[in-house]
Amino acid sequence: MNASATLKSELSFTRVIGNLSAKRAIEVAAVAAASMIIKGPHGAQKGLIANAYAELYPSRLVVRISVSDRPEELRQRLADHGDLSDILLLIPNLPELKRETLVYLKELLDQQVLIVATVQHCPCGNLNSRVRGCSCDLETVQRYRSRIPFGLLDACSMLVESDEPTCSDIMARQNGFDSGDERIDAVLARVKKASPAFIARREPIPLKMEAIDLLDTAVRCLSLSTVAVENIRKLTTAITYLESTSYELAPAHCVAEAIQYVMKNN
Ligand SMILES: [Zn+2]
Numbered sequence: 696m697n698a699s700a701t702l703k704s705e706l707s708f709t710r711v712i713g714n715l716s717a718k719r720a721i722e723v724a725a726v727a728a729a730s731m732i733i734k735g736p737h738g739a740q741k742g743l744i745a746n747a748y749a750e751l752y753p754s755r756l757v758v759r760i761s762v763s764d765r766p767e768e769l770r771q772r773l774a775d776h777g778d779l780s781d782i783l784l785l786i787p788n789l790p791e792l793k794r795e796t797l798v799y800l801k802e803l804l805d806q807q808v809l810i811v812a813t814v815q816h817c818p819c820g821n822l823n824s825r826v827r828g829c830s831c832d833l834e835t836v837q838r839y840r841s842r843i844p845f846g847l848l849d850a851c852s853m854l855v856e857s858d859e860p861t862c863s864d865i866m867a868r869q870n871g872f873d874s875g876d877e878r879i880d881a882v883l884a885r886v887k888k889a890s891p892a893f894i895a896r897r898e899p900i901p902l903k904m905e906a907i908d909l910l911d912t913a914v915r916c917l918s919l920s921t922v923a924v925e926n927i928r929k930l931t932t933a934i935t936y937l938e939s940t941s942y943e944l945a946p947a948h949c950v951a952e953a954i955q956y957v958m959k960n961n
Pocket of ligand 1: 817818819820821822829830831
């Protein structure tokens with residue numbers, strides 16, 4: 696997939712309506728090379744946002760997994776490719792994958808393979824929908840959610856929520872107030888500027904005093920794991936460099952944004 700070779704109007708990034716926070720999240724992810732889970736009800740453009748992430752990462756080979764793929768078939772496909780470091784795995788409906796495939800995905804995350812997966816809140820897909828009612832009982836929802844091993848959830852750096860576009864989002868698009876296509880150039884330019892600074896820094900950027908206090912409070916109040924804290928530090932570095940590559944210390948608001956992306960308990 697190559698953003699420059701595709702008409703702007705055909706880009707998934709351009710076709711996403713509303714969902715500005717999800718668009719911001721994929722910008723951060725593209726700098727940090729972060730795996731992410733995109734969560735939302737039916738109609739929340741999860742697949743489109745996942746494709747949009749791939750468009751911000753034109754150097755990666757996109758490998759699409761389907762829920763019917765067996766782990767051995769996936770292993771073979773990836774083995775045929777050889778180098779795993781330039782692959783982006785796009786995965787629909789993560790909880791519907793076979794258990795062995797989910798375990799294998801955790802292995803791949805440990806090998807730094809980039810994964811973008813979508814998840815709905817419940818089996819019918821309508822939980823948290825603004826327009827449709829959910830038919831699932833609580834036990835079914837809990838069983839569905841528990842299909843994703845916590846190790847896999849924790850290893851995915853980011854959890855991004857997407858929503859169904861609102862009427863005002865749709866009207867803004869129809870009336871041309873939100874063309875959706877003017878930002879991708881700006882986003883790609885910011886990613887291109889921030890990425891070398893992120894790659895050059897092998898350790899996370901040091902934090903300002905108030906940013907340290909904020910992170911300490913979050914660790915205490917949210918019982919964050921060591922992996923989650925490492926992910927916050929990585930994402931904070933990306934967010935800081937998106938703001939300015941000349942910063943030597945990360946401000947607190949960059950930590951605050953990074954904390955949102957690792958919240959996995961909702
Ligand atoms: Zn449901």
